[in-house]
Amino acid sequence: MKRSILHVDCNNFFASVESIYDPSLREVPCAVSGSKQDRHGIVLAKNELAKKFGVKTGDTIWQAMEKCPGLRTVEPHFDRYNKFSKLFKGICFEYTDLLESFGIDECWLDVTGNRKDALTIAEEIRCRVKSAYGLTVSVGVSFNKIFAKLGSDMKKPDAVTVITEDDFREKVWGLPAEDMLGVGRATLKCLRGHGVYTIGEIACTGAETLRSWLGKSGEELWKYAAGLDNSRVMRFDEKTPPKSVSSGYTPYRDLENENDVRILIYALSENVAAQLRRHGLCCRTVSINVRDKELNHICRQGHFSCTISDSSRIAEKALELFRSSCGISAPARSLTVCASDLVPYTEEVQLDLWGETQREERRDNINRAVDSIRKRYGYGAVCHAVIMQDKRLGMFDPKLIGDAHPVGIRR
Numbered sequence: 001m002k003r004s005i006l007h008v009d010c011n012n013f014f015a016s017v018e019s020i021y022d023p024s025l026r027e028v029p030c031a032v033s034g035s036k037q038d039r040h041g042i043v044l045a046k047n048e049l050a051k052k053f054g055v056k057t058g059d060t061i062w063q064a065m066e067k068c069p070g071l072r073t074v075e076p077h078f079d080r081y082n083k084f085s086k087l088f089k090g091i092c093f094e095y096t097d098l099l100e101s102f103g104i105d106e107c108w109l110d111v112t113g114n115r116k117d118a119l120t121i122a123e124e125i126r127c128r129v130k131s132a133y134g135l136t137v138s139v140g141v142s143f144n145k146i147f148a149k150l151g152s153d154m155k156k157p158d159a160v161t162v163i164t165e166d167d168f169r170e171k172v173w174g175l176p177a178e179d180m181l182g183v184g185r186a187t188l189k190c191l192r193g194h195g196v197y198t199i200g201e202i203a204c205t206g207a208e209t210l211r212s213w214l215g216k217s218g219e220e221l222w223k224y225a226a227g228l229d230n231s232r233v234m235r236f237d238e239k240t241p242p243k244s245v246s247s248g249y250t251p252y253r254d255l256e257n258e259n260d261v262r263i264l265i266y267a268l269s270e271n272v273a274a275q276l277r278r279h280g281l282c283c284r285t286v287s288i289n290v291r292d293k294e295l296n297h298i299c300r301q302g303h304f305s306c307t308i309s310d311s312s313r314i315a316e317k318a319l320e321l322f323r324s325s326c327g328i329s330a331p332a333r334s335l336t337v338c339a340s341d342l343v344p345y346t347e348e349v350q351l352d353l354w355g356e357t358q359r360e361e362r363r364d365n366i367n368r369a370v371d372s373i374r375k376r377y378g379y380g381a382v383c384h385a386v387i388m389q390d391k392r393l394g395m396f397d398p399k400l401i402g403d404a405h406p407v408g409i410r411r
């Protein structure tokens with residue numbers, strides 16, 4: 001049966017939510033950004049007026065101000081975004097429980113077989129969210145998730161775009177390759193290197209060729225472009241296990257020496273390990289991503305012979321990667337620690353070849369104790385001693401500690 005998929009995307013979400021609390025923000029170009037003082041001064045979101053001046057997400061405040069001298073900046077309030085995320089998804093949920101969130105401000109809905117047709121539902125959601133909360137959304141309506149997502153990007157704000165099996169070649173194939181989900185920076189570079197610039201050109205390249213360039217993901221990409229994506233929309237309460245867990249941070253000052261790096265690596269690893277344990281997972285691979293003063297990215301990866309969910313071991317590995325990579329040296333501007341190759345935690349797989357049973361068991365017990373202390377007294381109640389050397393470097397913004405920030409979970 002032909003499917004009816006919607007992708008609902010809130011427009012300028014952070015900025016729109018902020019202007020619910022302070023309506024004067026609607027009248028001026030405005031950007032939501034981290035605090036200037038701690039150098040988190042990066043534009044997280046902007047409103048339409050700021051967009052007209054060329055202000056982009058990811059600009060530093062300084063760049064944004066240069067483009068738009070009258071720009072008003074406000075600090076983010078994640079509690080507010082979570083609240084309105086639940087509210088607008090609540091309206092969507094009235095139409096189906098096949099509702100898959102994609103970040104805080106987007107979701108897919110599968111409304112196949114619904115009494116109302118997909119376009120009617122899309123229009124209703126658009127109008128209802130706007131009148132109930134003053135938020136505008138754009139909605140893509142299509143027969144698969146990839147084109148629904150693409151559709152929601154095509155016309156905004158406050159619009160509905162339909163892409164059908166009959167007109168997708170006409171509507172989608174002329175768009176740049178990077179507009180499609182799954183085309184990241186590295187993929188784009190590879191495609192361009194082969195002279196492939198549009199979604200249509202991806203489709204015409206064929207699965208075999210794309211596979212030879214990009215491996216398995218190349219074949220996926222071809223399916224997407226050719227309109228053959230058949231991935232399902234998950235139920236609202238379904239969770240796929242994470243593929244990786246990462247934690248990254250740009251501290252208030254550059255990391256000047258190895259000790260600074262050590263402090264931050266321990267703090268990030270702590271975060272990663274806590275998330276792994278929360279999901280009942282262990283990792284086999286640890287990678288670090290370092291951004292230096294010139295903003296070059298350097299990435300290094302290392303493997304364990306056994307599976308790990310202990311922060312010290314993750315940190316030791318990350319430090320080893322940092323030290324052994326001749327390309328990396330302090331000062332560094334930001335650092336990310338990532339755990340991947342994840343497997344479910346079982347007691348047997350924790351043992352390695354030398355049978356360090358007792359030591360692993362002890363680590364396990366300590367970690368469990370730490371987790372339960374944090375559950376009662378907050379994340380900051382326990383930390384590695386090394387972090388105490390420079391709490392500001394290692395402990396992040398207390399507002400960000402605890403839940404989703406700054407941990408990234410890729411599924």
Ligand SMILES: [Mg+2]
Pocket residue numbers: 009010011012013105106
């Ligand atoms: Mg959005």
